Structure formats: C-alpha cells, structure tokens
C-alpha cells in the first residue's frame with residue numbers, strides 16, 4: 469500500500485474530484501460518514517458525552533459532518549469550533565450551515581475562557597488540524613491541546629492527531645493532541661510509522677475513501693506499507709519437479725564461544741524457510757551444538773573459540789554472516805580478507821555490521837544489493853547520528869544509494885530501504901523484542917535469497933513473515949513467553965496465513981463511492 473506525503477494526498481484529493489465527477493463536499497461527506505459509522509458501530513447509541521472539536525479547514529469540515537450524524541442519531545454531543553483563524557474553507561462553511569439548518573449551532577472557542585468541561589469518561593473527537601497543518605499550534609489552540617491531553621479521555625483523531633505533521637518532525641511535543649485511535653484517510657501516514665511519534669497515538673487504521681487509485685499510482689510514490697496482498701505476490705510457488713538443488717544453498721557464518729546459539733538460530737531459520745541445503749561455518753567449540761541442534765545442516769569449523777580463517781569450502785548460493793561472531797582482532801582481520809575476496813550475495817548482520825562500521829573501506833567490496841540488517845544502534849555506528857527519525861530515513865537512503873545496498877532498519881515498524889523506495893513492515897509486536905530474534909531474521913532472509921528471491925524481495929518478505937509469526941502466536945501465547953525459537957515454531961503458520969483471505973485495513977473498508 470502506498471504511503472503518500474501531504475502534497476500527494478492533497479493532489480489525489482483534487483484529482484479524484486476532477487476525474488470521478490464528485491464534488492469536494494460529497495467527498496468530505498463520504499469520508500466523514502465512514503468515521504461516524506466506525507464510531508456508531510462501537511458505541512451502539514450508548515449515552516456517552518461526545519465533544520467534537522473542529523478546526524476551520526477541511527479537517528474541521530469532517531468534524532462538522534460527523535457532528536451532524538451524531539446529532540441525527542440521538543447522541544449526547546456538543547460541537548465546538550476552535551476559532552484560530554478566519555480562513556474557513558468552502559467545505560467547512562457548507563457543513564457549518566448544514567448543522568445550523570438542523571438547529572445545532574456549534575459553540576465557538578476564542579480563548580481559554582471558552583474551554584468546556586470535559587470528563588475522563590467522555591469521548592473527544594479531534595478534527596482541529598489534519599493534513600493541512602503548516603506549523604506548530606500556538607496560543608489558545610496549543611493550550612486547548614494541553615488541556616484535552618490532561619483529561620486523558622478516549623480521543624478519536626480524524627486523519628491525524630492534531631499537531632502531528634504528516635512528513636516532518638514535531639518540534640514541540642506539547643502541541644500534539646494525543647489520540648487513543650486515529651481514523652486516517654486513504655493511506656497510512658509516514659508519521660505513524662516512526663518511533664519518535666509513539667506518544668501521540670495508540671492505534672490507527674486506514675479508511676479507504678475512494679481516492680483515484682490510477683492517479684495515486686501515477687505519482688510513483690516511493691514509500692510503501694507492505695500488506696498481505698502485496699506479500700502474496702512475492703511468494704514463489706514450488707514446482708512439482710523441483711528438487712533440493714532448486715532451492716539453493718544457504719551458508720551461515722558466525723558464532724564465538726558463548727554465542728553459538730546465535731548462529732544456530734540463524735541456521736535453523738534458513739532451513740525452516742526452505743533453503744534446499746544449509747551449511748554453517750563456526751568456531752570449533754560450536755560443532756557438536758550445531759550438529760545436534762540442526763541435524764539437517766552441514767557444518768564446517770574455523771579456529772577453537774572464534775572465527776579467524778574464514779576458509780570454508782562450501783559452495784553456497786548466498787551467505788548470511790554476523791550472528792554471534794564477535795569483533796576480536798583476529799576475527800576482524802579474517803572478516804576483512806573474506807569481504808575482499810567474496811563474490812557471493814551477502815546478508816550482513818550484528819557483529820559483521822559492527823566490523824564494517826570499524827572499517828568502512830570494506831563497504832566498497834560488498835556485492836551490489838547486499839542486505840544489511842542493523843538495529844538502530846548498529847545503524848548509528850555505520851552512518852552516524854541523526855536529528856530525528858525522518859532524517860534517519862534520508863541518511864539511510866543516501867547510504868544505500870552510495871553503496872548499492874539494501875538496508876533493513878529493525879524496529880517496531882522495520883523499514884527496508886533501497887536506492888529508490890522504502891518499505892515499512894506491517895506485522896510484528898513486542899513479543900519479538902527478545903534475544904536472538906534478529907538472528908532468526910538473518911537466517912530467514914538468507915534462506916529466501918538461496919531459493920531465488922531477489923534480495924529486496926527476500927528482505928520485504930522475510931521481515932513480513934518474521935513479524936507475522938508473533939502476530940499469530942499472540943492469540944495463544946503471551947508476549948513474555950514468546951522466544952526466538954517461537955518464531956521458528958510459528959513460521960509455518962505465517963506462510964500458510966498468506967493464503968487466508970481476511971484482514972487488512974483498507975480491504976476491510978471498501979469504499980462505496
């Protein structure tokens with residue numbers, strides 16, 4: 469699913485009006501009606517006090533439409549206009565008049581003296597600012613946001629929590645209205661996917677308001693939020709006459725005394741995801757462990773307790789390197805020789821990333837489309853610090869372009885970056901915040917490349933499946949008891965789930981325009 473920036477959304481809005489012969493008033497009516505339907509479905513006419521706070525732009529216009537439906541359906545509601553400017557939009561004014569026509573005059577808020585009593589048990593609907601926010605809210609609008617935040621009532625934000633910018637960083641955290649849930653129009657917003665904004669909303673979902681999909685495609689958006697229907701298209705079905713040679717040979721390199729588990733997990737994962745053959749190359753001390761833990765794998769060994777020689781004979785299709793490897797000097801020297809001589813596709817993780825950070829000249833020897841899977845700390849060692857999460861994305865893109873690499877920045881919404889695009893993952897939960905979870909991911913991506921998946925697709929697909937295991941598991945286990953081995957246990961379910969026709973945000977909310 470494409471993620472559009474604020475200009476692209478506004479352009480898609482206009483293009484839809486032009487090409488679908490729908491008026492902007494009707495588009496607003498349709499979008500806001502979906503928000504009302506969502507709320508009505510949750511509330512089922514319960515007598516809960518609802519406060520709708522409207523700005524003076526089209527986000528406020530949405531609020532006026534929602535307010536009208538709430539009144540018409542007998543809800544206990546008050547609608548307010550947050551009067552921060554005289555620049556009312558046409559759509560706002562039309563819907564303002566429609567409210568008046570049914571005898572419901574909104575209350576105007578001109579200053580702090582006009583703030584209403586809101587109780588913790590009430591519901592707040594936030595339509596003060598949406599996609600048209602151009603600067604941080606100030607004055608009494610900022611005070612209102614703080615006042616509402618202090619009450620902590622359930623807050624439903626429409627399109628965006630007011631004060632949150634779609635594509636740039638929030639400067640003053642006191643200027644964003646904290647949402648319990650966001651109903652956002654047409655596309656996820658980049659702001660929802662970045663950790664720095666985690667305080668501003670709990671959950672969000674996309675409502676398909678029927679913006680022109682051909683026009684959206686023609687914009688060639690570079691940001692994506694990968695959902696199941698797209699992942700399914702990446703899947704390579706197996707042919708009847710295929711054999712183990714068809715599915716490649718993954719070689720996992722890593723481990724050191726005390727960290728043999730990391731390479732073991734990665735090896736198991738490469739096997740479990742379907743690599744035809746899997747080998748591991750590790751220090752001698754890990755030999756019995758690996759052979760017993762993964763009898764299907766072949767094993768070659770290096771020095772006693774850490775890697776030094778990198779003189780394996782395995783003729784692999786792809787190498788995943790780094791889990792548990794350590795960074796001692798002899799490993800660093802051996803790694804340097806290996807990188808300078810290697811011609812095979814690579815997946816680089818953990819200590820192998822740290823060694824690259826220590827010796828950046830090695831980046832020039834990496835094959836095109838090598839996949840690197842740093843968590844944020846490893847990324848920082850590699851590319852330096854960033855001012856905010858938006859800058860982190862841009863710096864990583866520049867790095868990816870400069871060295872022809874595929875970067876997988878791990879986190880709650882892992883993002884896969886190549887020279888042209890960014891793919892945000894839609895699966896996963898905090899159950900994955902557990903030791904060894906990244907090692908399993910390395911094995912999965914390596915195992916997919918072994919089977920012939922393009923590195924970029926292997927990264928997108930692998931990250932999706934990895935996250936999906938935790939989403940499936942959580943219905944029958946707990947966050948705490950899920951371990952890296954549980955990822956392997958649920959990998960079959962994650963694969964099978966691709967063929968279940970269900971979910972997915974936008975597919976649940978088909979437009980009836």
Ligand SMILES: NC(=O)C1=CN([C@@H]2O[C@H](COP(=O)(O)OP(=O)(O)OC[C@H]3O[C@@H](n4cnc5c(N)ncnc54)[C@H](OP(=O)(O)O)[C@@H]3O)[C@@H](O)[C@H]2O)[C@@H](O)CC1
Nearest residue numbers: 481496499525526527597598599600601602603604605627
């Ligand atoms: N796109 C779609 O498909 C559809 C969109 N729809 C809805 O439209 C919403 C976008 O509407 P919008 O463009 O009118 O912007 P919105 O956020 O209401 O307010 C902008 C106003 O606020 C002002 N302003 C900005 N920052 C300010 C500040 N800090 N302090 C004070 N003022 C500030 C700004 O003025 P200016 O910056 O020019 O001074 C302008 O007057 C979108 O989020 C969605 O809810 C739906 O109806 C259906 C279809």
Ligand SMILES: Nc1ncnc2c1ncn2[C@@H]1O[C@H](COP(=O)(O)OP(=O)(O)O)[C@@H](O)[C@H]1O
Nearest residue numbers: 878879880896897898900901903904905906907
């Ligand atoms: N809160 C979370 N939500 C979703 N995924 C998460 C979360 N926390 C961690 N993960 C995932 O778990 C993995 C952790 O990797 P990493 O930090 O390398 O762990 P380790 O070094 O222990 O193997 C990454 O794939 C990351 O995206």
Ligand SMILES: [K+]
Nearest residue numbers: 594597628630
């Ligand atoms: K809003």
